[in-house]
Amino acid sequence: MKSIAFALAVSIASTSAFAQSFEHGLSGEVTPWTQELRNNDPGDLTFVLHSDLTGGERPGIFELAARQIGLLRPEFVISVGDLIEGGGDREALIAEWESFDARAALIGVPYVYVGGNHDLTSLEEREVWTERYGPTYYHFRFKDVLFLVLDTEDMSAERRERLALLSAEAGEVFRTDGPEAFAKTPYALSTEFLTGTISKAQGDYFVDVIAANRDARHTFVITHKPAWEAEKTEFHRIEDALSDMPYTVFNGHEHFYEYRERFGRDYIQLATTSGAQFYNKGFSEDHVMLVSVRGNEVELVNLMLEGIRDKMIEYPGAKSEPCFATARC
DSSP states (O other): HHHHHHHHHHHHHHHHHOOOOOOOOOSSSOOOOSSOOOOOOOOOOEHHHHHHHSSOOOHHHHHHHHHHHHHHHSEEEEEEOOOOSSSOHHHHHHHHHHHHHHHHGGOOSSOOOOOOOOSSSHHHHHHHHHHHHHHHEEEEEEEEEEEOOOOOOOOOHHHHHHHHHHHHHHHHHHHOOHHHHHHTTTHSSSSSTTTBBHHHHHHHHHHHHHHHHTTEEHHHHHHHOOOOGGGSSSSHHHHHHHTTTTTEEOEEEEESSSEEEEEEEEEOOOOOOOSSSOOOTTTTBEEEEEEEEEEEEEEEEEEEGGGGGTTSSSSOOOOSOOOOOOOOO
């Protein structure tokens, strides 16, 4: 958390150092512009979200996405989880994280980690995560905007052990028989897989954080799974705590895009950023979301990876024509 805060502080300080007023040599009331150019408010915030890489990551796409995001120069990048395939032993997990870290570094701006079920299901996965990235759920505040990063794999040790076995079995079914067979496995039908699990301790933590940050101008809730779809969950307590505050919720996990309005707020499910695509479920293509906060206004823009090119009209660093929508390739 300290390194994230420091990097973000350096980012805004660097931006402010180049701020200057609008100057020109024209006189008179008639000018060739609608209004004078103004410096951005130092409270303006722009960041990028990306989505799942897993379920059979398609080679070359995420490192290309990293370079594309870098062209946008956001203040930081954050995900909705599922960054590695996971499921292996400690040595394999570390190798996967080192590969991901190297590719995320191509973005060139601060990166904020969020875990999903591929990252945090087993005890070993959680141990490796904690060693490398610290807590599995946390919050931070930047430019008076509050970020709540949830862990939807927060369950008892006994249930975790059982679910890890079911997950391994389901993964083998997926590899041998495909997604339709996977969808019928006990793991795929479990509440933990569909909507995730949030402990009371985690719920208490976020209720307290919200109470201490009621003056935040906006709150972004980042959760891997659509936890609000469960019949009863600690996520509902978090929603209640936020009920009189402006907020936006982002999730991943399903690999198709979906916009919902709940309690008058935006709930947005991202599709993929190199993960397996399921276009039969809905809009399933590679994209990122550009988020801008100006004053109390929030702007959300979907940027399809196929539309982001460099000044040479090329995909930066791509050695061949990439496929961003498997349904069309």
